[in-house]
Amino acid sequence: MKFTATQIAGILEGEVLGNPEITVHKLSKIEEGENGSLTFLANPKYTHYIYSTKASVTIVNKDFEPEQDLSTTLIKVEDAYNAFSKLLEYYNQVKNNKVGVENPSYIAESATYGTDIYLGAFAYLGENVKLGNNVKIYPNVYIGDNVTIGDNSVVFAGAKIYSDCSIGKECVIHSGAIIGADGFGFSPDENGVYKKVPQTGNVIIEDHVDVGAGTTIDRATLGSTILRNGVKLDNQIMIAHNVEIGEHTAIAAQTGVAGSTKIGKHCLIGGQVGIVGHIAIGDRVKIQAQSGIGRNIKDDEVLQGSPALNYGDYNKSYVHFKNLPKIVQKISELEKRTENGSH
Secondary structure (H helix, E strand, C coil): CCEEHHHHHHHHCCEEECCCCCEECEECCHHHCCCCEEEECCCHHHHHHHHCCCCCEEEEECCCCCCCCCCCEEEEECCHHHHHHHHHHHHHHHHCCCCEECCCCEECCCCEECCCCEECCCCEECCCCEECCCCEECCCCEECCCCEECCCCEECCCCEECCCCEECCCCEECCCCEEEECCCCEEECCCCCEEECCCCCEEEECCCCEECCCCEEECCCCCEEEECCCCEECCCCEECCCCEECCCCEECCCCEECCCCEECCCCEECCCCEECCCCEECCCCEECCCCEECCCECCCCEEEECCEEEHHHHHHHHHHHHCHHHHHHHHHHHHHHHHHHHC
């Protein structure tokens, strides 16, 4: 795909300074720019690169005034960073604007779908599946019976969505994600032999949710595992049965949330955090990476450590922990002096 500077300026409502007909077909960092690429300058620390970049087009702020000759064509906008982000979004939309049904693929007779859908090769749509408009299903995706997926959602290659689950509008499910697998429900009999507890619930994912590659979200034993509007999950996260995650909470990679825990709105949870089951975490909570959460958490707490402490208390304690050998040595010296003084 090639775009002229004039076309890009039209998308961004910007002004072209240089060759309006020059074309670009790829994106680059300003320091790595080459012929045919588009870049941007937003951080003043990178200003010197604009005089040496080989990028064909550079997006800059309106107040930028070059102090040397430039070989790159400029597009001046109100905010170069936001404009470039907008362009990335537009680029993704164009790149991913696939339409049509590829063969071989399987669509059950009772399945329905809206306009402008894309169904990649070897995809499977089960009984009573309902897809909205402009839904993109990439190759090798499995969508089980009675699943619904809202308008403008994308399911990337190899993802699996088990039966009876619901995906909202404008969601992104990345490759290898598994939604609706059985929760970890087993009960030992009198001989200590585990018997499976049937997992009869589902997973509900509301609108504008992103689920990272390799992430697993288990179905509920009864009822639903729920991700509310705007939740963002990184890659390789484990969400257990009957968990509920509040609106606009973001969770980093390799975190595990055990069954029936409720997480509030606008929380930020770092990577490799472990959260036990059957607890409640309040709104706007921040949990540092590799922390272990084993108790209920109130609104607005900031936590670190395993088991997690208040963030400030943890840092104070850690200072003492680092000095522990010196402290022990001083105590030993005081004990010796006391013993010598007593003789």
